[in-house]
Amino acid sequence: MHDTLPEEAGLWRHIRDTAERVARLYDYRQITTPIVEDASVFLHTAGDESDIVRKEVYLFEDRGGDALALRPEGTAAVCRAYIEHGMASRPQPVRLFYFGPFFRYDRPQAGRYRQLWQFGVEAIGTDSPAADAELIDLQLALYRELGLTGLTLRINSIGTAETRRAFGKVLEQHFLPYLKTLSVDSRRRFDTNILRILDSKEDAQHEAVLTAPSILDHLSAEDRAHFEAVQRHLSDLGIAYEIDPRIVRGLDYYARTVWEVEPPGAGGQSTIGAGGRYDGLIEVLGGPPTPAVGFATGIERIALNMRERGLWAAGDSTPDVITIPLGEQGASAAARAAAVLRNAGVSVRNGLPGRSMRAALRAADASGARYALIAGDAEAAAGTVVLKPLRGDDPAGTEQRTVEIESLAAVLTDRPGT
RNA sequence: GUGGGUGUGGCCUAGCGGUUAGGGCGUCAGGUUGUGGCCCUGAAGAUCGGGGGUUCGAAUCCCCUCACCCACCCCA
Numbered sequence: 495m496h497d498t499l500p501e502e503a504g505l506w507r508h509i510r511d512t513a514e515r516v517a518r519l520y521d522y523r524q525i526t527t528p529i530v531e532d533a534s535v536f537l538h539t540a541g542d543e544s545d546i547v548r549k550e551v552y553l554f555e556d557r558g559g560d561a562l563a564l565r566p567e568g569t570a571a572v573c574r575a576y577i578e579h580g581m582a583s584r585p586q587p588v589r590l591f592y593f594g595p596f597f598r599y600d601r602p603q604a605g606r607y608r609q610l611w612q613f614g615v616e617a618i619g620t621d622s623p624a625a626d627a628e629l630i631d632l633q634l635a636l637y638r639e640l641g642l643t644g645l646t647l648r649i650n651s652i653g654t655a656e657t658r659r660a661f662g663k664v665l666e667q668h669f670l671p672y673l674k675t676l677s678v679d680s681r682r683r684f685d686t687n688i689l690r691i692l693d694s695k696e697d698a699q700h701e702a703v704l705t706a707p708s709i710l711d712h713l714s715a716e717d718r719a720h721f722e723a724v725q726r727h728l729s730d731l732g733i734a735y736e737i738d739p740r741i742v743r744g745l746d747y748y749a750r751t752v753w754e755v756e757p758p759g760a761g762g763q764s765t766i767g768a769g770g771r772y773d774g775l776i777e778v779l780g781g782p783p784t785p786a787v788g789f790a791t792g793i794e795r796i797a798l799n800m801r802e803r804g805l806w807a808a809g810d811s812t813p814d815v816i817t818i819p820l821g822e823q824g825a826s827a828a829a830r831a832a833a834v835l836r837n838a839g840v841s842v843r844n845g846l847p848g849r850s851m852r853a854a855l856r857a858a859d860a861s862g863a864r865y866a867l868i869a870g871d872a873e874a875a876a877g878t879v880v881l882k883p884l885r886g887d888d889p890a891g892t893e894q895r896t897v898e899i900e901s902l903a904a905v906l907t908d909r910p911g912t
Numbered sequence: 913g914u915g916g917g918u919g920u921g922g923c924c925u926a927g928c929g930g931u932u933a934g935g936g937c938g939u940c941a942g943g944u945u946g947u948g949g950c951c952c953u954g955a956a957g958a959u960c961g962g963g964g965g966u967u968c969g970a971a972u973c974c975c976c977u978c979a980c981c982c983a984c985c986c987c988a
Contacts, residue, residue: 536988545986549913567988596988601913603982679985695984745988765987772988790988820946853941855948870946884948894947 495609501808502797506611508806509640509796510593513613516636517591520628522615525590527571529597533561539570539778541745552597564597568614569772569788570779576618577781586619587786593793605764605795616788618776623720626751626771626787627727633755633767633789634733640796641805642757645766648738649728649753651721653713655746655774661712662688672702689742708739720750747774751787757799766799767791812862813843815906818854820847823874831867831879831899838903842867859884865906868894881905 498506514524533553540546552564565571572590575581581588593613600606615632617625630647637645652658665688673681677696684691689709697703713721728735741752752770769789776784800806815835819828825847832842843861845854851868858866868880873896881902882894897905 540988544988545913546988550986550988569988598987600986601984602980603984606987682985690986743988744986748988768987818947850942851946852943852948857948859948866948868947872946880947882947 496607496794500810504809504811505797505800505806506793509793509800510613512639513593513636514591516632516639517613517615519635520589520615520632522589522591522617522632525572525575525592526594527565527568527575527592529565529595530562531565531571531574533563535570535574535779536563536566539745539747539775544744550598550600552599566596566598568592568594568596568612568790569616570775572614572616572788573618573776573779573781573786576784577776577779582619582782582784587617587625588619589615589617591615605792605798607794611793612790613793614788614790616786618786618788619784620787621720621771621773621785623723623751624727626724627731627733629769629787629789630728630735630753631731631733633769633791636791637755637766637796640800641803642766642796642799644758646756646758647733647735647753648741648756649724649735649751650709650738650741651713651717651724651750652709652741652743652748652752653717654749657709657713657717658689661707661709664707664712665689665691668706669702672700676700676702687744690744692740692742709742710737710739717750724751743770747772747778749773749785753789755791764795766795810862813841814863815840815865815867816843816858816861816863817845817867817869817879818849818851818858819845820851820868820870821874823871824869827874827877827879827899828867828869831869831902834899834902835906838907840903840906864888867902 517524533551536551537547540551546566551566554562556562572592576588591614593611595609595611597609599608602608613636615629617629630649634645634647637643653661666684669676669684669688669691673684676684676691677694680691680694680697680700683694691697692703692706694700694703710718710721725735735753741754743752748770750771750773752768754765754768756764757766767789768791769787771785771787773783773785776782776786797806801808815832817828817832819825828844832844835842843863845857849857855866864883864885866882866884868882870880873879877900878896878898879902880894881897883890883892886892
């Protein structure tokens with residue numbers, strides 16, 4: 495798990511602000527759910543026997559003996575809240591977004607952490623293919639706003655659980671003759687989750703995988719019509735996409751549309767965000783049958799991609815002004831000047847007394863502040879301070895001048911760039 | 913869960929059986945009386961991830977362990 499240090503804070507704030515702004519542009523509203531939930535919210539939705547539950551959820555018991563979980567994802571919790579707060583009686587769909595930390599007991603690796611931050615958006619209560627397309631549009635708009643271009647959108651339709659069960663049988667017939675030549679992992683998947691063989695890394699070039707039947711040929715007429723409508727909407731929105739029948743999802747509550755977004759030169763843990771339709775989830779959680787669609791995107795991976803592309807240079811925030819108090823009267827004059835400026839919205843680091851002028855100016859220079867404000871006993875007696883521009887590009891020139899404390903705010907805020 | 917790699921002051925790193933464990937960056941102080949960026953001087957800061965062992969002697973070799981990183985697996 496990671497600390498976010500001051501040098502990184504600006505990037506995180508930028509990503510978060512951009513995500514929330516874009517979500518609101520599409521009229522989604524924020525929901526914040528607890529970090530800890532009753533374990534059943536996540537266990538039942540993921541299937542009690544899956545790897546997800548057995549190995550990757552942080553589980554613990556509270557003092558009352560209840561089984562709790564650190565939330566591993568957002569969608570199930572949002573759906574729990576939808577049911578609990580009777581949101582089915584609000585205008586449908588309910589349009590929600592969230593931003594926060596999640597926890598997964600995975601082995602960490604590039605772009606994968608045990609505490610991870612996600613931004614997610616959900617439209618609950620609609621089966622319209624236009625909603626699927628809107629969410630994809632929103633997700634791509636976020637990446638675009640952040641400067642992440644050249645991403646690949648891959649979409650697929652996986653029908654219903656019933657479709658996938660039938661398709662699994664087809665795949666069994668297909669892979670059976672090749673079984674001995676497949677990798678160990680694929681042979682295991684043959685029994686546990688046969689659809690996953692399709693996106694095996696090891697066997698990606700294996701004849702059996704290359705010639706495998708496509709789930710798209712096994713969709714129901716309704717599912718096919720839905721998928722075609724999603725594609726029409728994407729085209730209307732001017733969104734480029736690839737159809738990739740190898741994108742699958744393991745859990746039964748998924749339905750129809752699934753998508754993933756990858757940066758160029760993808761490999762490894764590269765997916766930057768993924769979404770899909772989960773028409774069966776609300777029902778699994780004890781609510782009425784309610785169609786829904788959403789996506790989530792990893793903040794660490796966004797940050798990783800932005801840094802790799804030089805879209806954000808690490809840097810501290812800098813104060814506008816740093817004071818240099820000299821002597822006792824100077825210290826109180828500096829404090830007064832700082833208060834005046836802060837009231838006007840100018841950020842001020844009030845320097846600590848006791849340093850030599852030289853040392854204080856060195857520190858002021860290193861701080862990146864635009865101005866040093868020198869307050870000595872002589873100035874204090876006159877109710878003034880010395881305002882010294884520190885950067886060569888100051889519009890008022892580089893000459894320092896004496897300014898009355900009470901007029902400091904006007905002097906500084908009049909100028910652009912402070 | 914499986915495999916591989918790396919661990920030396922805050923950061924980067926030299927050293928790979930005998931060194932007071934060296935350097936760079938950063939930090940702090942100073943370079944004369946109230947003026948920065950460069951430069952110069954000085955200081956603080958390391959039980960060499962931890963624990964065992966081999967050896968006259970270990971940061972350097974061996975074993976165990978922990979942490980981190982990378983890949984696989986998994987990916988809600």
